[in-house]
Amino acid sequence: MRTVQWDRGQLQLIDQRRLPARLEVVSLSSSGQVAQAIREMVVRGAPAIGAAAAFGLALAAFESRATTTEALVGDLEDAAAVLNKARPTARNLSWATRTILDAARDFSGAPAALRDHVLAGAQRLADRDVETNRQMATLGATLIADGDTIIHHCNTGALAAVDWGTALGAIRMAHEVGKRVHVLVDETRPRLQGARLTAWELDIYGIPYEIICDDMSGYFLSRGLAQKVMFGADRVAANGDVANKIGTYMLALAAKDNDIPVYAVVPTSTIDLSLQDGTQIPIEERDPAEVLEIQVRGESVMPADARARNPAFDVTPHRLLSAIVTEMGIIQPPFRSNLPRIMVA
Numbered sequence: 001m002r003t004v005q006w007d008r009g010q011l012q013l014i015d016q017r018r019l020p021a022r023l024e025v026v027s028l029s030s031s032g033q034v035a036q037a038i039r040e041m042v043v044r045g046a047p048a049i050g051a052a053a054a055f056g057l058a059l060a061a062f063e064s065r066a067t068t069t070e071a072l073v074g075d076l077e078d079a080a081a082v083l084n085k086a087r088p089t090a091r092n093l094s095w096a097t098r099t100i101l102d103a104a105r106d107f108s109g110a111p112a113a114l115r116d117h118v119l120a121g122a123q124r125l126a127d128r129d130v131e132t133n134r135q136m137a138t139l140g141a142t143l144i145a146d147g148d149t150i151i152h153h154c155n156t157g158a159l160a161a162v163d164w165g166t167a168l169g170a171i172r173m174a175h176e177v178g179k180r181v182h183v184l185v186d187e188t189r190p191r192l193q194g195a196r197l198t199a200w201e202l203d204i205y206g207i208p209y210e211i212i213c214d215d216m217s218g219y220f221l222s223r224g225l226a227q228k229v230m231f232g233a234d235r236v237a238a239n240g241d242v243a244n245k246i247g248t249y250m251l252a253l254a255a256k257d258n259d260i261p262v263y264a265v266v267p268t269s270t271i272d273l274s275l276q277d278g279t280q281i282p283i284e285e286r287d288p289a290e291v292l293e294i295q296v297r298g299e300s301v302m303p304a305d306a307r308a309r310n311p312a313f314d315v316t317p318h319r320l321l322s323a324i325v326t327e328m329g330i331i332q333p334p335f336r337s338n339l340p341r342i343m344v345a
Helices: 031-039 046-063 069-084 091-105 111-141 167-176 193-205 214-222 248-257 335-343
Strands: 004-007 010-014 025-028 149-152 182-186 209-212 228-231 235-237 242-245 262-265 313-316 323-326 329-331
Touching (some): 004 111, 069 091, 167 193, 193 209, 248 262, 323 335
Parallel strands (some): 149 228, 182 209
């Protein structure tokens, strides 16, 4: 099934908080519930968040009691403002809501027709995400050689998109075309998206893997035990700086020091040319409890009055990237001049 899908007036999401222990689907019937689901990481991954937000606006359209098109558009704008605040780093969220809002503002029909128009737009966005990710997977797979071991950070597979995913989609495609690949899965503290979600997906695909602690990557890279590093991104600045799950920067630094190629795999909807560099990317800071609530044999490993910081993302400078893979092609440095070319293609 798709990670994000519309069914009989409700938005259905795979609840990623429950994996890998249980595969559960939640049904949401309001835009407020969608915003909460995004904020609480029921759904996560930039493309999946974007699709969920688009359907959140469809729910807002059907929730609205507006009797004029203008009033309905106003209600959609209010819902979009709430959705956009749920995960500020993920560019696909605001991109998706803006795409739906622009279409709604240009619509000249009656409110009932606009509601159907918004839903149809959200469905098109979700369907396009699947094709976009399949194209990226096909291109990204060409960078993977037969026999490669790849270090992968966070989760960028089908769970992070409507289907297929970004970096993990490329690994999956390489496997499906017959290349022998092995994945070293960063556990990805503090929410363990690698250990919980990427490993779960790799099990399903039959791709061999081993889970490693986040601080082990340098060891494997320095010993020549990995040939590629691949990850996704939640936002890409105009110069090619990428914001991705916390820990990506350290991984890319270690890879660069050992002359290992580093590839970010992202849809063009994640690229934000309005930001000149990564210092302008908003970084979400989450509840410190995600860091502090670790137990061993039922007991906390930290002092009762311990404090923590919990930035959800860091920014990897473009100088550490070998290439950025998009559905429009594999983009080589210099990114500042080459990224705009594919955005207008």
